[in-house]
Amino acid sequence: MLKVNNLKVAFKSRDGVFEAVKGISFELKKGETLGIVGESGSGKSVTSLALMRLHDEKYTGISGNILLDDTDLLALPEKQMQQWRGNKIAMIFQEPMTSLNPVITCGKQVTEAIQLHLGMDKKAAKTAAIALFNEVQLPRPEAIFDSYPHQLSGGQKQRVMIAMALSCNPELLIADEPTTALDVTVQKTIIELLLKLKAERCMSLIFISHDLGVISEIADRVAVMYKGEIVEQCTVKQVFNSPRHPYTKGLLACRPSPALHLRILPTVADFLSAGDNADLNEIRTRYTYSPAEIAERKKQLYIQQPLLSVNDLNTWFPVGGGLFDKKKQVVKAVNGVSFDVFPGETLGLAGESGCGKTTLGRSILRLIEPTSGQISFEGTDLRQLNTTAMRQMRRDVQIIFQDPYSALNPRLTVGDSLMEPLQVHQLYNNNTERKQKVLQLLERVNLNPDHFNRYPHEFSGGQRQRIVIARALALQPRFIICDESVSALDVSVQAQVLNLLRELQEELKLTYIFISHDLSVIKHISDRIMIMNKGQIEEIGDADAIYDHPQKDYTRRLIAAIPGKQ
DSSP states (O other), X not given: OEEEEXXXXXXXXXXXXXXXXXXXEEEEOTTOEEEEEOOTTSSHHHHHHHHHTOSOTTTEEEEEEEEETTEEGGGSOHHHHHHHHHHTEEEEOSOHHHHSOTTSOHHHHHHHHHHHHHOOOHHHHHHHHHHHHHHTTOSSHHHHHTOOGGGSOHHXXXXXXXXXXXXXXXXXXXXXSXXXXXXXXXXXXXXXXXXXXXXXXXXXXXXXXXXXXHHHHHOSEEEEEETTEEEEEEEHHHHHHSOXXXXXXXXXXXXXXXXOOBSSOOOHHHHHHHGGGOXXXXXXXXXXXXXXXXXXXXXXXXXXXXXXXXEEEEEEXXXXXXXXXXXXXXXXXXXXXXXXXXXXXXXXXXXXXXXXXXXXXXXXXXXXXXXXXXXXXXXXXXXXXXXXXXXXXXXXXXXXXXXXXXXXXXXXXXXXXXXXXXXXXXXXXXXXXXXHHHHHHHHHTTOOGGGGGOOGGGSOHXXXXXXXXXXXXXXXXXXXXXESTTTTSOHHHHHHHHHHHHHHHHHXXXXXXXXXXXXXXXXXXXXXXXXXXXXEEEEEXXXXXXXXXXXXXXXXXXXXXXXXXX
């Protein structure tokens, strides 16, 4: 039904022309799912936008052929193309919060598309929209119809986007990274939903992702993109069993595998440098811990006294109720949590969104004040410290936030952002010495000295993550909480950041609490794993024991949701 021939997409700017897609060709049969996989910048999303003709044609040059049911979409006048969008071809965008209008209710946004394309009146469009909300398995469809996007969870917003894309019964649905920032359990339900809807509606699907594990769950065939070109096209089975291109082998290898004990994760660069001789098993074997090394590490960790002890910690938030209500309701975000962390250990903290992971991390550092309980760091109860003493303590305890862009001041250069904590704590004699320290930090996280004078928006996501790691290291802490610090990164960049965190831990004797909803990442980097659910600890124990022999159904469900388990 779809034939793409020699598609090229180039962007015009003052600096010249940049070719983002370099003459790619592929086909899609009716009822088939094609997975397009590659890193950020490989041309995946640019290709999907070209299929929809959503590029600004003033600044974009597109050539080649896009034949949908033998009609060349590139030859259609814009007015006619508007009729094809929605009716014949529809798209689910990567970030639902930025794709949905924040000041219009979810129901109105869907009915708008139905009225425009199908000519229904307002009442019929509302009935159709609520039926769609039911079809995509949204809870309380009538209530969500009148809700605004900010009132919904990430998974619910994504379902609204799917309902909107399906509203005009398209033949072809393009899903551009629709599960990237979602919990593994929510991701699994979205994938199952898309497969169900595809089968029921006899649609064809193009599913775009940077993660081959996710692609393996949904696609029939795979096109691997690298620097604007398709370097490999084959069935899902072939790409996992016998990948041919070094880049494909690298994408497979850099995803953490819970079955392996890797010292460091292989990266795409390892395979590209090895070329056609790259051997996935040989490279993994080279990077694997021996059982004796693992046993010795655990022995040395747990003969020590704990660095951090958390005792019966509670963080509760009041909700609802009016000014004169006597009964105050509370959300028990952290509810009676107790655990220890040992010097040099990585304790992995896993669970779905809303389980209390981030609140627990911020409560430990008193960025959110706990309701009750004890937080002991080397025998000092952090809850008893005044503001000045707590500020001094933060030299030893730091946090790497989930979103590096919002954690950095956009008006400050990277150099100024990294010098700021050194100035606040009056470290070193003057700004010349501080600048020298910052340049060393940039080099340590594999950034260049000339990055000192650049602003956050001038960096990629992976580079920004390295900057916030450097900022956390500036005060030479001994304990760092990593809050979802790799969740939104490409698998290849994620591998580099995870390797960096492990290198820094060994070099600087750091202790981590590593928070993530992705158990394959948690299993790779952690010595022990703690599973949280509804503000409480479900289970805690050795990483291998938790993964191989989980005691609770909740943990089993998290593990079962890991995409493409190898």
